[in-house]
Amino acid sequence: MIELYQFEMSSYAEKVRFILDYKGLEYKKVEVIPAIGQVEIFKMSGQRQVPVLKDDGTVIADSTAIAEYLDRKYSDKSIIPTDGKLRGQVMIMEQWADEIFGINSRKGLLTSMSQNPSFRSALLPTATPDLLKNLVSAIPSFDFLGGLGAPVGLSTDKIKDNIRQNLSWLCSILSEQPYLVGDAPTLADFTVAALSMYIKFPTGTYLSIPEAVKGQGVPGIADNELYDTFWNWRDKLYSDFRKAGAPIIPSGDSGRPTSINID
Numbered sequence: 001m002i003e004l005y006q007f008e009m010s011s012y013a014e015k016v017r018f019i020l021d022y023k024g025l026e027y028k029k030v031e032v033i034p035a036i037g038q039v040e041i042f043k044m045s046g047q048r049q050v051p052v053l054k055d056d057g058t059v060i061a062d063s064t065a066i067a068e069y070l071d072r073k074y075s076d077k078s079i080i081p082t083d084g085k086l087r088g089q090v091m092i093m094e095q096w097a098d099e100i101f102g103i104n105s106r107k108g109l110l111t112s113m114s115q116n117p118s119f120r121s122a123l124l125p126t127a128t129p130d131l132l133k134n135l136v137s138a139i140p141s142f143d144f145l146g147g148l149g150a151p152v153g154l155s156t157d158k159i160k161d162n163i164r165q166n167l168s169w170l171c172s173i174l175s176e177q178p179y180l181v182g183d184a185p186t187l188a189d190f191t192v193a194a195l196s197m198y199i200k201f202p203t204g205t206y207l208s209i210p211e212a213v214k215g216q217g218v219p220g221i222a223d224n225e226l227y228d229t230f231w232n233w234r235d236k237l238y239s240d241f242r243k244a245g246a247p248i249i250p251s252g253d254s255g256r257p258t259s260i261n262i263d
């Protein structure tokens with residue numbers, strides 16, 4: 001069976017889980033322990049980040065490379081169009097989501113933690129300092145103050161302005177069409193939906209995260225009806241295509257399915 005080495009809280013892993021579910025592929029999630037478990041990831045893939053996918057002895061790191069591999073090998077319900085123009089649009093949007101939107105979203109997580117103490121205390125038992133450090137490690141100038149997620153060198157107003165701008169662009173597209181590119185779901189949709197996770201955590205049973213965190217996110221944005229077009233689109237993408245229930249196995253375990261207790 002396909003194995004996904006992941007953090008449950010990783011939005012890049014969420015992108016891969018979305019694709020696996022959309023394609024109807026069975027998989028098990030191997031929950032990597034931040035820092036120590038990444039040694040195993042390094043041995044397996046030559047780099048230390050998750051997600052990493054293992055399929056029949058093939059090991060692939062990086063969510064984009066995994067998406068391309070899955071679409072090549074399991075070509076039913078293709079997510080990367082063959083038509084040149086659509087393909088270009090999908091890949092440009094995917095890269096924008098990975099490198100701009102996803103980073104703004106990670107900064108949003110820190111903003112929520114610094115501005116909303118109840119959100120922070122609900123999150124902290126699961127998102128340990130080690131994990132948070134790893135989730136946000138891609139942010140230049142990020143420093144971890146006392147493990148409490150205070151963003152250093154980042155203006156909260158600027159972070160929120162960027163997220164608002166990104167969401168309004170996405171709403172402009174989604175008010176005219178059901179998917180971001182073309183008339184069927186593509187990698188662009190799964191990437192944008194997954195990487196919006198830290199702006200507002202999805203509700204439902206898709207993720208093993210504390211109940212108190214679900215539906216919560218960046219104050220003034222997660223709860224702002226201006227972006228309803230986006231959140232309604234994301235909710236529908238989840239209910240149409242994302243599944244719950246792939247077993248989670250702690251990293252280093254011999255393969256016994258179990259679940260992690262996070263509440």
Ligand SMILES: N[C@@H](CCC(=O)N[C@@H](CS)C(=O)NCC(=O)O)C(=O)O
Nearest residue numbers: 010012049050051062063064134137
């Ligand atoms: N470009 C990578 C980014 C993956 C990434 O940033 N993973 C984070 C978790 S969300 C990670 O593993 N951080 C640990 C580290 O950098 O040591 C992808 O698309 O897969």
